[in-house]
Amino acid sequence: xxxxxxxxxxxxxxxxxxxxxxxNHETYRYNRTFRGCFGVAPHLAAELWxxxxxxxxxxxxxxxxxxxxxxxxLRTYTVTAVLAMIFMKDEKTIxxxxxxxxxxxxxxxxxxxxxxxxxxxxxxxLVTVDGTDFRIREPGPFSTGWYTKKFxxxxxxxxxxxxxxxxxxxxxxxxxxxxxxxxIAISLSSLVHMFEGDERAVADKGYRGYPQFFDCPWxxxxxxxxxxRKALARARHECVNxxxxxWGCLLQRWRHSxxxxxxxxxxxxxxxxxxxxxxxxxxxxxxxxxxxxxDFDY
Numbered sequence: 001x002x003x004x005x006x007x008x009x010x011x012x013x014x015x016x017x018x019x020x021x022x023x024n025h026e027t028y029r030y031n032r033t034f035r036g037c038f039g040v041a042p043h044l045a046a047e048l049w050x051x052x053x054x055x056x057x058x059x060x061x062x063x064x065x066x067x068x069x070x071x072x073x074l075r076t077y078t079v080t081a082v083l084a085m086i087f088m089k090d091e092k093t094i095x096x097x098x099x100x101x102x103x104x105x106x107x108x109x110x111x112x113x114x115x116x117x118x119x120x121x122x123x124x125x126l127v128t129v130d131g132t133d134f135r136i137r138e139p140g141p142f143s144t145g146w147y148t149k150k151f152x153x154x155x156x157x158x159x160x161x162x163x164x165x166x167x168x169x170x171x172x173x174x175x176x177x178x179x180x181x182x183x184i185a186i187s188l189s190s191l192v193h194m195f196e197g198d199e200r201a202v203a204d205k206g207y208r209g210y211p212q213f214f215d216c217p218w219x220x221x222x223x224x225x226x227x228x229r230k231a232l233a234r235a236r237h238e239c240v241n242x243x244x245x246x247w248g249c250l251l252q253r254w255r256h257s258x259x260x261x262x263x264x265x266x267x268x269x270x271x272x273x274x275x276x277x278x279x280x281x282x283x284x285x286x287x288x289x290x291x292x293x294x295d296f297d298y
Contacts, residue, residue, distance in 0.1 A: 003049055070098045123288045132244065147178060
């Protein structure tokens with residue numbers, strides 16, 4: 001059953017305590033409020049629902065309530081009791097349907113490795129790659145294998161790759177215990193085996209030592225143009241990492257089973273991908289086969 005943004009707004013406004021008149025007369029303010037509660041604009045929420053419906057038909061309009069509860073859970077990472085109170089449902093029912101929809105969203109095929117070749121201009125570097133860490137509770141028994149200096153505590157690490165030409169997410173790999181897996185080790189275990197020919201990735205200084213795979217910043221080798229290109233590409237990648245952490249389930253300390261973290265992270269990554277597809281990020285003008293007097297053939 002396909003729905004529209006109006007259907008989403010009509011259902012959401014009931015639980016937000018807003019009248020139709022208030023929604024219609026303050027559309028901009030309401031859209032901002034909607035994004036604050038559910039993480040996405042109403043038209044993207046409707047598009048996400050329709051994608052889920054295409055994969056596995058959702059025949060009951062009442063399920064929109066549980067769909068909205070799922071988005072609010074991902075956005076705020078509130079406890080089930082609060083969701084049950086807001087949506088006027090039983091806690092056990094809310095908990096069941098939230099995880100059903102998280103699994104459905106995580107299974108969407110929005111992140112594809114072949115997307116890295118969109119708008120290909122012949123550069124060897126088609127993607128930027130970086131690791132990002134998320135907080136978790138200390139697993140037992142105690143082990144330094146979970147430690148990350150970013151939080152001075154335990155965490156899980158994911159590897160994210162973006163297409164340089166579009167800014168789309170094309171790769172997500174994880175989770176990995178932060179203390180046992182550094183960024184370069186994760187990439188060497190899987191990502192580099194996906195490269196074709198002389199393909200490489202733009203990365204930060206943590207990936208130095210493997211110039212056949214990664215194009216890192218080198219002050220004594222890069223000219224000003226190269227430095228600027230790489231910096232812009234890495235800066236956009238950090239913005240995507242920040243977008244992931246705008247969702248409360250990734251920003252706050254994870255309190256559920258570690259087995260569920262991967263599904264949740266992939267669900268959020270798919271939603272962020274949908275946002276980028278709807279409203280592209282800034283374009284990075286990157287081309288690495290010209291104006292490079294130090295462009296060695298490794």
